[in-house]
Amino acid sequence: MAIMRTHLCFSTWSLQLLLTLASPAFRAEQYPGYEVRQVLQEAGDFVRAAQEALGRRTEALQSPDEPSRPSVPHRFSSNITFMSGDLGFPSQGSGLFAQDADQKAMRVETMRPFDLVEGWVTNMTTLTLANASYDVTGGSLPVCRQLAMLRVQRFSDLFSWAANPLLSEYGGQHQVDGRQCSLWHLHAQNQSMTLCASGDFPVELNMSIFLKSSTGGRKFNTTYRFGPLNLGSEVPQFLFSKPSICGSLAPACENGRGLEPVQMDAYVFHPGLSAADYNLEDQNVADLAGDALFICMDRLRSQTTSFIDHNYSLISRYTLQVSPAFGQYGLCNGYPDTQPPGPFCAGGDPRLVGKERPGFVGDGEGRCAATSPIGFWLGLPKAGHCPPGQSPTKDAWVGGCTWSVQKRIKTIQQTCLLKDHDYLKFCKADFVEKRGFPRSMAALEAAFASEDPSKGGCKDVGGPHDQSESTFIV
Numbered sequence: 001m002a003i004m005r006t007h008l009c010f011s012t013w014s015l016q017l018l019l020t021l022a023s024p025a026f027r028a029e030q031y032p033g034y035e036v037r038q039v040l041q042e043a044g045d046f047v048r049a050a051q052e053a054l055g056r057r058t059e060a061l062q063s064p065d066e067p068s069r070p071s072v073p074h075r076f077s078s079n080i081t082f083m084s085g086d087l088g089f090p091s092q093g094s095g096l097f098a099q100d101a102d103q104k105a106m107r108v109e110t111m112r113p114f115d116l117v118e119g120w121v122t123n124m125t126t127l128t129l130a131n132a133s134y135d136v137t138g139g140s141l142p143v144c145r146q147l148a149m150l151r152v153q154r155f156s157d158l159f160s161w162a163a164n165p166l167l168s169e170y171g172g173q174h175q176v177d178g179r180q181c182s183l184w185h186l187h188a189q190n191q192s193m194t195l196c197a198s199g200d201f202p203v204e205l206n207m208s209i210f211l212k213s214s215t216g217g218r219k220f221n222t223t224y225r226f227g228p229l230n231l232g233s234e235v236p237q238f239l240f241s242k243p244s245i246c247g248s249l250a251p252a253c254e255n256g257r258g259l260e261p262v263q264m265d266a267y268v269f270h271p272g273l274s275a276a277d278y279n280l281e282d283q284n285v286a287d288l289a290g291d292a293l294f295i296c297m298d299r300l301r302s303q304t305t306s307f308i309d310h311n312y313s314l315i316s317r318y319t320l321q322v323s324p325a326f327g328q329y330g331l332c333n334g335y336p337d338t339q340p341p342g343p344f345c346a347g348g349d350p351r352l353v354g355k356e357r358p359g360f361v362g363d364g365e366g367r368c369a370a371t372s373p374i375g376f377w378l379g380l381p382k383a384g385h386c387p388p389g390q391s392p393t394k395d396a397w398v399g400g401c402t403w404s405v406q407k408r409i410k411t412i413q414q415t416c417l418l419k420d421h422d423y424l425k426f427c428k429a430d431f432v433e434k435r436g437f438p439r440s441m442a443a444l445e446a447a448f449a450s451e452d453p454s455k456g457g458c459k460d461v462g463g464p465h466d467q468s469e470s471t472f473i474v
């Protein structure tokens with residue numbers, strides 16, 4: 001849940017990426033198509049920078065034995081298989097790649113197995129049209145987000161560099177799944193791309209892209225393998241059209257309209273620098289399963305990258321009243337006293353409580369679903385916060401406030417769960433089985449259930465009484 005997204009540092013990647021980025025911190029790690037979005041954009045910048053540097057280059061990288069260079073069709077589509085490590089572990093899936101370089105349009109559809117639970121898939125389409133980008137998730141109940149703040153969005157032709165002997169080098173003959181192809185390399189300090197092409201047709205595109213973060217950064221490797229190509233007019237134009245749903249937010253869940261608010265427990269991982277860090281407005285929270293999963297994903301990733309930001313030191317459990325007329329989930333990040341300051345939300349309903357299955361998994365992202373083996377993540381927009389003493393009404397789907405805090409139940413140090421009770425051990429065991437997070441959930445629940453270390457309990461470190469109080473007690 002937001003929790004960690006809000007609290008751990010890898011998030012800072014996105015904003016470190018480009019200083020030109022006008023938006024506040026955006027923690028892209030809660031974003032399922034991380035490489036589809038970030039790596040493609042970064043790779044595009046890389047190719048563009050290489051091309052712009054051409055004027056300064058005098059020496060061709062041409063070798064005498066090289067075959068003729070691939071001139072990849074401007075307009076084509078192809079089924080793909082892809083491999084990526086953007087979730088911290090290798091994942092594979094199938095999809096479709098289409099581009100029309102003359103229209104500055106690129107579409108990447110990926111069916112991404114959510115490896116934590118067998119059979120769950122995130123269906124994600126990323127469409128770049130000149131300098132606008134749309135991400136469609138949710139499968140047969142699609143949701144569209146234009147997350148312009150993630151990056152400066154611009155179309156780049158990811159193949160044209162291979163035709164240019166000033167940019168790229170021949171790397172010999174290769175076999176990819178039994179297909180013979182010529183390999184072409186494009187290198188820069190921290191980035192590299194290879195294209196293996198059969199004649200003018202792409203067979204395999206590898207991108208090894210370094211994404212910077214405040215604590216260093218990490219390399220993301222992504223591979224696309226192409227099937228037979230459709231060319232020119234065989235490529236339907238609708239692939240390059242902005243989907244009609246992209247102009248609007250997903251509607252309030254029909255099954256929650258006209259209903260009284262429901263009471264639910266919500267967990268959040270947050271900093272403890274001041275009382276402001278207990279404010280849930282414009283934050284993401286999660287139910288027990290959703291938070292257990294979030295902490296696991298986060299920890300399993302940060303293990304190798306040590307991106308933990310120690311400003312995010314606490315985990316709190318609240319009882320909330322929320323209107324079940326859920327709206328589109330927004331991705332929220334930051335607190336007033338963290339760097340860069342937040343909170344800041346994107347892609348969600350400004351008033352309705354947002355809801356999704358972690359990673360946008362399943363039809364409609366699970367916004368209106370009652371159950372989920374991996375729990376739910378929720379967004380609590382500031383404009384939906386009920387005034388003190390009030391709760392949402394049955395009409396919350398139409399107007400008025402949509403959520404209220406009944407009580408902060410307990411706040412613990414994250415180190416109690418993660419270190420003292422060795423949380424990662426439970427995550428790893430759950431990961432192996434791919435049947436949800438029973439052990440991790442039990443450990444998180446136990447941390448809040450008692451203060452007895454022998455029962456997995458953690459001490460209540462306290463906090464402000466309610467959101468509006470300025471006294472901060474630790």
Ligand SMILES: *[C@@H]1O[C@H](CO)[C@@H](O)[C@H](O)[C@H]1NC(C)=O
Pocket residue numbers: 079227228
């Ligand atoms: C691409 O994949 C789809 C289904 O995933 C299939 O129906 C179609 O025939 C494939 N196209 C080619 C050219 O292989």
Ligand SMILES: *[C@@H]1O[C@H](CO)[C@@H](O)[C@H](O)[C@H]1NC(C)=O
Pocket residue numbers: 130131132
């Ligand atoms: C796209 O970029 C062009 C040129 O930089 C600019 O004029 C235009 O306003 C941009 N459009 C959008 C939607 O940002």
Ligand SMILES: *[C@@H]1O[C@H](CO)[C@@H](O)[C@H](O)[C@H]1NC(C)=O
Pocket residue numbers: 111123124125136137138139140142
């Ligand atoms: C993926 O979602 C899109 C809508 O965004 C839908 O058209 C497509 O059929 C879905 N693909 C699969 C394999 O479910």
Ligand SMILES: *[C@@H]1O[C@H](CO)[C@@H](O)[C@H](O)[C@H]1NC(C)=O
Pocket residue numbers: 189190210212216217
């Ligand atoms: C290149 O990577 C190193 C770490 O491997 C990093 O310190 C450096 O800042 C990176 N340079 C750029 C331009 O991203």
Ligand SMILES: *[C@@H]1O[C@H](CO)[C@@H](O)[C@H](O)[C@H]1NC(C)=O
Pocket residue numbers: 083174183194196204206221222223
């Ligand atoms: C591209 O990446 C894939 C997956 O990591 C790897 O198997 C393949 O050898 C790479 N291709 C090249 C030319 O490095």
Ligand SMILES: *[C@@H]1O[C@H](CO)[C@@H](O)[C@H](O)[C@H]1NC(C)=O
Pocket residue numbers: 085192208219220221
């Ligand atoms: C990523 O790709 C680079 C360049 O191809 C390679 O050197 C590196 O070993 C790869 N890393 C992983 C984790 O596959």
Ligand SMILES: *[C@@H]1O[C@H](CO)[C@@H](O)[C@H](O)[C@H]1NC(C)=O
Pocket residue numbers: 273309310311
């Ligand atoms: C917050 O985290 C940053 C980055 O890790 C660190 O430099 C800073 O000292 C922290 N602030 C506090 C008050 O702990």
